[in-house]
Amino acid sequence: MADAVLPGPLAPEASPRIPAWDRLKGDRNWLGAWFMLPAAAFLILFLAYPLGLGVWLSFTDARIGRSGIFIGLENYEWLWDDATFRLAVFNTILYTAVASVIKFAVGLYLALLLNQNMPLKAIIRAIVLIPFIVPTVLSAIAFWWLYDSQFSILSWSLRQLHIISSNIDFLGDPWNARWSVIFANIWRGVPFVAITLLAGLQTVPPSLYEAATIDGASRWQIFRHVTYPLLTPIIAVVMTFSVLFTFTDFQLIWAMTRGGPVNATHLMATLSYQRAIGGGYLGEGAAIATAMIPFLLAAILISWFGLQRRKWQHGESND
Amino acid sequence: MTILTRRALVKGGSALAAGALSGPALLEWSKAWAQTAPWKPEPGAQLSMLRWKYFVQAEDDAFVKLLEAFTKATGVKVAIARESYEDVQPKASVAANTGAGPDLFWGLYSLPHLFPQKCVDVSDVAEYLGKKYGGWVPSAVTYGKSGGKWIAVPICYGGNLQNYRLEASKKAGFSKFPDTTDAFLEYAKAMKKNNTPGGMALGHASGDGNTWVYWCLWTHGGNVVDKDDKVIINSPETAKALEYAKQLSDNMITGVASWNDASNNKAFLAGEIYWTNNGISIYVAAQKDPTKNNIAADMDHAFWPVGPIGKPTELHLMYPILVMNYTKYPQAAKALIAYMMEADQFNKWIEAAQGYLTHCLNAYDSNPVWTADPKTTPFRDVAKRSLTAGGLGSVGEKAATAIADFVVLDMFANYCTGREDVKGAISIADRQLRRIYR
Secondary structure (H helix, E strand, O other): OHHHOOOOOOOOOOOOOOOHHHHHHHOHHHHHHHHHHHHHHHHHHHHHHHHHHHHHHHOEOOEOOEOOOEOOOHHHHHHHOOHHHHHHHHHHHHHHHHHHHHHHHHHHHHHHHHOOOOOOHHHHHHHHOHHHHOOHHHHHHHHHHHOOOOOOHHHHHHHHOOOOOOOOOOOOOHHHHHHHHHHHHHHHHHHHHHHHHHHHHOOOOHHHHHHHHHOOOOHHHHHHHHHHHHHHHHHHHHHHHHHHHHHOOOHHHHHHOOOOOOOOOOOHHHHHHHHHHHOOOHHHHHHHHHHHHHHHHHHHHHHHHHHOOHHHHHOOOOO | OOOOOHHHHHHHOOOHHHHHOOHHHHHHHHHHHHHHOOOOOOOOOEEEEEEEOOOOHHHHHHHHHHHHHHHHHHOOEEEEEEEOOOOHHHHHHHHHHHOOOOOEEEOOOOHHHHOHHHEOOOHHHHHHHHHHOOOEOHHHHHHHEEOOEEOOEEEEEEOOEEEEEHHHHHHOOOOOOOOEHHHHHHHHHHHHHOOOOEOOOOOOOOOHHHHHHHHHHHHOOOOOEOOOOOEOOOOHHHHHHHHHHHHHHHOEOOOHHHOOOOHHHHHHHOOOOOEEEEOOHHHHHHHHOHHHHHHHHOEEEEOOOEOOOOOOOEEOEEEEEEEEOOOOOHHHHHHHHHHHHOHHHHHHHHHHOOOOEEEOEHHHHHOHHHOOOHHHHHHHOHHHHEEOOOOOOOOOHHHHHHHHOOHHHHHHHHHHOOOOOHHHHHHHHHHHHHHHOO
């Protein structure tokens, strides 16, 4: 924005006789601001305002249908000692960490496979996307049936094979339930990671591979020193998104367990909804939602300042 | 089994089934009613109503017909919107707060008590109906009244009772469903031993889950709050209720901790469980599906067993209707409520609901829907047996929050699944309740 620092051509001509409004309309210094205005208004109205309102609500005792009064940090003090909230934080971190790592590993592996030349390439790539295309609630309901304590096809099959004697209590036992919902999330999230990484893989120039092959690099060395460094920027983006989506997941949990059994699968998002909309405590729900922000910021900062650093991409000496 | 049709039911009824009116006769009756009713709709009046979404299509059809008849008789148009029953409360709260929205809200439990000062005083309607139809059941009065006046008219209850299979129960040595908590535990044990177990939801099931844990708490003398809304959950009675629930749940089918409101219906209809708590929906579904008719023939309903406290402690869903005080047509709204509840309309409507809904005006006990099929008879009395959502305390938003946030349900689930000991489970609930009731 060089124009921003240079005086615009109209500025010197501005005389006291020209109304201020006309000067603003014509001033090139202001022109940029005018063009930004629609975007800024959009962002403020639909992003900044709701976010600000949410944070404000978390400092009040607002209830549904009734604006509250300012109560400072009371909601947060309450949550600090709340066993259910702590459990939800633990669940959320576990859910995000395990699901993101596995999604990344499986997604990268799938991307590398799909990057090979094979027959029916386009069709296979399309099929991989299916879990991502199915509406979340539908897939959640499908998983709910798969995990049903009485009608699970998984339990049934294992029983027919005489591997187990009674149904597996997928969603009734706390740890079973956690792994079950994490698996459902992974199933749903892998295509996004795989397809995005595949797009990244295709931008790697073949000449680099040729050069590496001529230098006698092994397949692992090619991956480690050619593919991986060039893929880092896209990994940063895709993992940031993946972590954000996983951390704020709501539909899968709500459709499958509603946070049960005994809150073992409550995430911060579902607990926030239960307290704010179900229970009517908007202020407390907003506080739970606001408490997610530091975690999300940390995740974003790690990916952007960590993975994006040139040192990571181009070796130790190149900072 | 006798084949039931609405027609047969209507014919079977005697005095009250003047509800056989239809076509021109109905219109005449409605017009005459509109002439004599104490409430004269304002000229040009129009009403809008938000109601909970129906469970049975026939019920909604009958309701729409009822509204059409009202429009014909009085000229008042009624626009109707339907929301899932959990969503009526937030919408009504916002409408009450902003002073704009539907004129009438038909919701759940303590809805009108969230904003009693925003509700039109409908004492005249409630008293008129009470006088004409044998009086209101006690719990309906609690739900309907605030500060000495009626702020809502209790339309009906949704019953939640024990559903059990006859053959399997007989095999376990019980010719009828146990009526005390001790016998109930023996029953659960015997049924489990015979490989015909039952189960009740311990997951976040708003209807079935809450119903059974509140029953268990109350029947052992435990209470969430006393009559002044002071939290008294931390008591030896609560501990006893937890111990009992643990023994009971140890003798249920595995997986109840993951159940939602639909799980027990599925399991019962698939022959996986042989007793559970539910509305009449399992029975109705079993009758409708030819492949499940054997289940309908082999099942029945029973009241909840009575525990140490010695009297019924059941919790059934209440559906009250309220008029917002911002309405421009309070007289029309009152006329509509009174019209809905008159025998000629109400009888037909409650028949169409097939037992899902129970009246809270005593005179409707004689509706043939309750006697034509003895298996629906227990549902006739749920209004009389029901306690209110607040237990000993008030029925306001605090009680509603405690239910919506699953505080008591989680306390039971915490202990029954072995996640917490008795003390831990109670103290977590105690802490949450103290915040809700502060």
